[in-house]
Amino acid sequence: xxxxxxxxxxxxxxxxxxxxxxxxxxxxxxxxxxxxxxxxxxxxxxxxxxxxxxxxxxxxxxxxxxxxxxxxxxxxxxxxxxxxxxxxxxxxxxxxxxxxxxxxxxxxxxxxxxxxxxxxxxxxxxxxxxxxxxxxxxxxxxxxxxxxxxxxxxxxxxxxxxxxxxxxxxxxxxxxxxxxxxxxxxxxxxxxxxxxxxxxxxxxxxxxxxxxxxxxxxxxxxxxxxxxxxxxxxxxxxxxxxxxxxxxxxxxxxxxxxxxxxxxxxxxxxxxxxxxxxxxxxxxxxxxxxxxxxxxxxxxxxxxxxxxxxxxxxxxxxxxxxxxxxxxxxxxxxxxxxxxxxxxxxxxxxxxxxx
Numbered sequence: 001x002x003x004x005x006x007x008x009x010x011x012x013x014x015x016x017x018x019x020x021x022x023x024x025x026x027x028x029x030x031x032x033x034x035x036x037x038x039x040x041x042x043x044x045x046x047x048x049x050x051x052x053x054x055x056x057x058x059x060x061x062x063x064x065x066x067x068x069x070x071x072x073x074x075x076x077x078x079x080x081x082x083x084x085x086x087x088x089x090x091x092x093x094x095x096x097x098x099x100x101x102x103x104x105x106x107x108x109x110x111x112x113x114x115x116x117x118x119x120x121x122x123x124x125x126x127x128x129x130x131x132x133x134x135x136x137x138x139x140x141x142x143x144x145x146x147x148x149x150x151x152x153x154x155x156x157x158x159x160x161x162x163x164x165x166x167x168x169x170x171x172x173x174x175x176x177x178x179x180x181x182x183x184x185x186x187x188x189x190x191x192x193x194x195x196x197x198x199x200x201x202x203x204x205x206x207x208x209x210x211x212x213x214x215x216x217x218x219x220x221x222x223x224x225x226x227x228x229x230x231x232x233x234x235x236x237x238x239x240x241x242x243x244x245x246x247x248x249x250x251x252x253x254x255x256x257x258x259x260x261x262x263x264x265x266x267x268x269x270x271x272x273x274x275x276x277x278x279x280x281x282x283x284x285x286x287x288x289x290x291x292x293x294x295x296x297x298x299x300x301x302x303x304x305x306x307x308x309x310x311x312x313x314x315x316x317x318x319x320x321x322x323x324x325x326x327x328x329x330x331x332x333x334x335x336x337x338x339x340x341x342x343x344x345x346x347x348x349x350x351x352x353x354x355x
Contacts, residue, residue, distance in 0.1 A: 234260060
């Protein structure tokens, strides 16, 4: 039996030491990193752990499966922070909305940790010369991070625009040429002689029944292609065979790093056509499932809904003090005059008690 482990069970840990943007020239790498240059994201090994080897420090991996490596394997003395992907159902969108700057990457890494692990091409062990190999820690190229952010940003933007049938937004993301359909950023980055191989050719369009000039149809097909390519290029699995409750053994596939997990999370959201809303109060994204669609139509939860309600009350009282009528306020705040009048009277009573 072949089984892909549920994303909700994916758990990862981050280093407690602060992340830094470090120039490549300041570090020694344990393997060749090619022509990549510039900044890397790096965490220094805490001084009290420098006497241990990297293998001794890493008594358990940064990413693991709860069903295979129990949470009890966590060693508090390493001071790592632990996260469960189920608690961050829109982490892929948070990642996609990062500014495409080194500082944007640093802010995400400081909260959620590395994208890869030692098995991925993105990550590599490095150390400061003064610490020697015993101070080796993971480093990740900022260039690789920016490339991943750009890929996620493009896919999420395409998804949002195609779901909304927003032709104007799509026109800012994709464009037609004689050769086929392009991402605008790709087209603009190429010289005239390089504009020969679009993301989707005319033959691709014809094979899927997409007519020239159909931005929505072309964007949908391009979204599928980009998502498939990203999953294929970024996804790393680990596989373990183990029996469950006396039943036949099963093969469990699980993402091995955070980038792989976010790729799968994004793919699942798109393929299942999940509905997400942005909270009007805190601006965080939340899944508008059928069970919560009516109750939390505009807000991610009760606390944000109540906070917004209190702010509306304060604003109504302030505007009334400036001379705006109750009727005008009721229309402005989409309420009724009795409710608005009760806000104003309540504020008046509170003010009188304070005096």
